[in-house]
Amino acid sequence: MDKTFGGCRFIYNKMLEERKKVYQELKDDKDAFYHHKYKTERQYKQDHSFLKEVDSKALQSEWRHLKSAYDNFFRNIKKGIKKRFPKFKSKKNRQSYTTYNVNNNCKIDFENKKLKLPKIKTWIKYRDDRVFSEDIKHITVSKTKSGKYFASILIEIESNIISKQSIEENKIIGFDMSASKFLIAKELKLSSPRFYRTEEPKLKRLHREASRKEKGSSNRNRARINLARLYEKIENRKRDWIHKITHLLSKHFDCVILEDLNIKGMQRFNSGLSKSVSLDFSWNQFVTILKYKMEQKGMHLILVDRYFPSSKLCSECGYKKEDLELSDREWVCPKCQVYHDRDVNASVNLRNEGIRILKEKNIKIINNDETTVGTTVDAFGENVSLLDQEIQERISMNYESTTFM
Ligand SMILES: [Zn+2]
Incomplete structure (x- = not known):
């Protein structure tokens, strides 16, 4: 390899x-x-x-x-x-190659957990429990910086998922996103665990150790592997958390509405934040995974154009507050006197805009008893043990506040 x-x-x-x-x-x-x-x-x-x-x-x-x-x-x-x-x-980077399955030259022995790759005479042992019966299309073999080998196997599965053409209104959720708080909706707040920030002292120490060792020495190599291992561990935790959270969202909601942030927007957004804060957060990874999980179930993910003024509109009367500053965390609408939390107000506006887009796509919105929104959030709460303690508290806190409202 x-x-x-x-x-x-x-x-x-x-x-x-x-x-x-x-x-x-x-x-x-x-x-x-x-x-x-x-x-x-x-x-x-x-x-x-x-x-x-x-x-x-x-x-x-x-x-x-x-x-x-x-x-x-x-x-x-x-x-x-x-x-x-x-x-x-x-x-120095992650190494990889992609090979194609031609004339059955790629094979898997699920029972003995062995993989056969072209040009490699011996069968390779692997650790994984998944089994499939479809033909292998291609395999990407990769090696991480810490020296672990992975095989990503692509297979083709026929599916006939029909996307849902009518959605219950209380199964639609809109989130505003911020790097410090992650996702905010009126009914639900989800914060992202501090994957990098909590490990920052350790990362710094390992960086220092690696740079102190003599270049090209085996000690330096060992220090470099330790550092790569920690980076991979943090990345794995982050990815695992994204999979859990997107699974929960796709399980409990028929439609999730978010703001469409491009990379440029992210840069503007990340400027001023320390590197570890922006590393804690992978917006693109989150959206990509959420999108396929929603689509696999026939559900919808709506991305609202980033030029939509979600923060500046009053979600009660539609007044546009042109002079709203980024530092204004709360404001009162001069027209209808309603108090707004900046992020919650933005999430309501995004949700309304998303519903408008759904209707434009001829998707029927069924109005039902609004109180069931609480039930959905509650169901989310039952699974919350999978998540970080901090989020658990936020969810239960927020759930209480919505039921009393
Ligand atoms: Zn207003």
């Missing part, structure tokens, strides 16, 4: 080097860049014979990875986003 990582990185960097040169000569002439005659995989193999020992499907997929990287680069230029040309792959 290590040999294949190396071969893939080598051919990727060689192909990139060639294209980089051509791009510098041609500048933005995209057609000429695409029509240039580049070296083929076969020529590379002739020049560097060690590539012949490596899984050829994996080498081929490097070309696809590279192509999608520069396709993306040119697409961004067209959109007016200036990005750098694809970067070289480094030995």
Whole structure:
């Protein structure tokens, strides 16, 4: 596997080097860049014979990875986003390769928990309990910085999920999002555990230890692995938490409404926050996972345009307070005199806008007894033991306040 990582990185960097040169000569002439005659995989193999020992499907997929990287680069230029040309792959980063299942050269023995990969003679033992009967499409093998190996297996499952065409109003929830508080709705507040912040002292200590060791020494290598292990642990915890929270949301709500934040918006949003605060929080990962979990159940995720003035509108009368500052955490509407908590008000506005979008899509909204919103939140509360203590308290606190309202 290590040999294949190396071969893939080598051919990727060689192909990139060639294209980089051509791009510098041609500048933005995209057609000429695409029509240039580049070296083929076969020529590379002739020049560097060690590539012949490596899984050829994996080498081929490097070309696809590279192509999608520069396709993306040119697409961004067209959109007016200036990005750098694809970067070289480094030995220091996470290593990976993708291989395709052709003529059954990828196999899994579920009973003995063994995996067979092309070009590798022995079967590889693995730890996992999942079983499937579909054909393998491709496998991505990766190695983390701390030295663990993973195989991601892609299979194709036929499904006939029909998205729900009528939704009960009390199963619709809208959230406002902030880095410090995570998700806020009128009925439910979910805060994100401080994954990085709690481990920050330890991270700092391990960083210091690694930098004190002599470069290239085995002590330094060991310190580097310890550090990578802690980073991976934090990432795993974060991902695990996102899976739990998105599972609960997709289980209890038919429609979740959020603000559509792009990366630029996130940068503006993260500026001023310390790095550990922004690391605690992966908006894109959260939205991606929530989206597929909702869709798998035929439910909806609505992303409201980020230009929608969710904070400035009064959710009671619709008045727009143009001079609302980012620091105004609460305000009173000058027109109808209603008191607003900034985040709760924004979440109500997002919810209303989301409902408007649902109706635009011809989805029927069934009005039912509003009090059942409490039941939904309550059901959420039963599962809350899966979550962080802090969230548990917030949920129960907020549930009490909504039932009395
Ligand atoms: Zn008002």
